[in-house]
Amino acid sequence: xxxxxxxxxxxxxxxxxxxxxxxxxxxxxxxxxxxxxxxxxxxxxxxxxxxxxxxxxxxxxxxxxxxxxxxxxxxxxxxxxxxxxxxxxxxxxxxxxxxxxxxxxxxxxxxxxxxxxxxxxxxxxxxxxxxxxxxxxxxxxxxxxxxxxxxxxxxxxxxxxxxxxxxxxxxxxxxxxxxxxxxxxxxxxxxxxxxxxxxxxxxxxxxxxxxxxxxxxxxxxxxxxxxxxxxxxxxxxxxxxxxxxxxxxxxxxxxxxxxxxxxxxxxxxxxxxxxxxxxxxxxxxxxxxxxxxxxxxxxxxxxxxxxxxxxxx
Numbered sequence: 001x002x003x004x005x006x007x008x009x010x011x012x013x014x015x016x017x018x019x020x021x022x023x024x025x026x027x028x029x030x031x032x033x034x035x036x037x038x039x040x041x042x043x044x045x046x047x048x049x050x051x052x053x054x055x056x057x058x059x060x061x062x063x064x065x066x067x068x069x070x071x072x073x074x075x076x077x078x079x080x081x082x083x084x085x086x087x088x089x090x091x092x093x094x095x096x097x098x099x100x101x102x103x104x105x106x107x108x109x110x111x112x113x114x115x116x117x118x119x120x121x122x123x124x125x126x127x128x129x130x131x132x133x134x135x136x137x138x139x140x141x142x143x144x145x146x147x148x149x150x151x152x153x154x155x156x157x158x159x160x161x162x163x164x165x166x167x168x169x170x171x172x173x174x175x176x177x178x179x180x181x182x183x184x185x186x187x188x189x190x191x192x193x194x195x196x197x198x199x200x201x202x203x204x205x206x207x208x209x210x211x212x213x214x215x216x217x218x219x220x221x222x223x224x225x226x227x228x229x230x231x232x233x234x235x236x237x238x239x240x241x242x243x244x245x246x247x248x249x250x251x252x253x254x255x256x257x258x259x260x261x262x263x264x265x266x267x268x269x270x271x272x273x274x275x276x277x278x279x280x281x282x283x284x285x286x287x288x289x290x291x292x293x294x295x296x297x298x299x300x301x302x303x304x305x306x307x308x309x310x311x312x313x
């Protein structure tokens with residue numbers, strides 16, 4: 001009998017039974033319902049809830065089969081779980097899995113203005129390191145696949161980078177060193193994505209945030225904050241910049257041309273990823289992850305409290 005809304009516990013019993021024949025039969029029925037022309041909003045919601053509750057891989061694989069017409073329902077349900085602290089990390093993981101499968105409706109993620117906005121909000125406000133790290137990896141996975149749609153989000157993406165890279169120097173309260181190591185690797189991946197795809201905007205953002213210390217360092221007012229910004233640059237930003245190649249697009253592109261939709265539409269996502277990877281000088285890793293992490297130090301200027309607000313694109 002096909003699964004209907006409200007049969008969450010029946011589905012749970014099937015998978016907990018361990019009966020392979022029953023499980024396969026149920027999965028076949030679910031797939032047929034998902035692929036049918038009938039409205040399956042309730043079923044999609046049920047399956048997302050079930051995956052969040054159990055982490056069942058078979059259900060996750062079913063969800064990535066959802067077609068374009070039903071994608072909004074799926075994204076909205078994932079968004080609902082991303083907005084809850086108790087289910088956020090599993091929902092982010094589900095979104096990341098679906099994005100990596102690159103469904104033909106991946107361009108619906110940005111216009112939906114729900115799940116993508118929630119992902120950015122998480123990166124702008126959350127302090128839970130595993131959640132933030134997972135969200136960064138989902139972001140850098142999405143970026144090459146929707147490059148033509150990112151122009152309106154570049155300022156937010158750069159601010160997210162400045163917020164998270166500061167944790168390299170300003171250790172968040174209660175942060176675990178292992179979790180920080182994973183976060184720093186994710187931040188390096190974000191640096192490569194921003195610098196590899198939009199170098200003009202990224203370098204402009206760096207200058208806007210950090211150039212003021214050379215102009216005002218000797219002024220008594222605010223000199224402490226400026227010195228702290230310089231320390232943050234030297235401890236957190238500069239070591240990362242020393243691990244990237246010069247991007248020739250800084251010469252050949254401009255702020256306008258590097259965000260032109262027609263430029264990105266000519267490139268497949270794997271071509272963009274290859275360009276990003278070429279930016280890395282870390283020869284031990286070819287997956288955008290940096291193994292060389294500096295020790296975390298204390299600093300009086302915390303960009304997580306808004307000191308980056310003078311950055312404008």
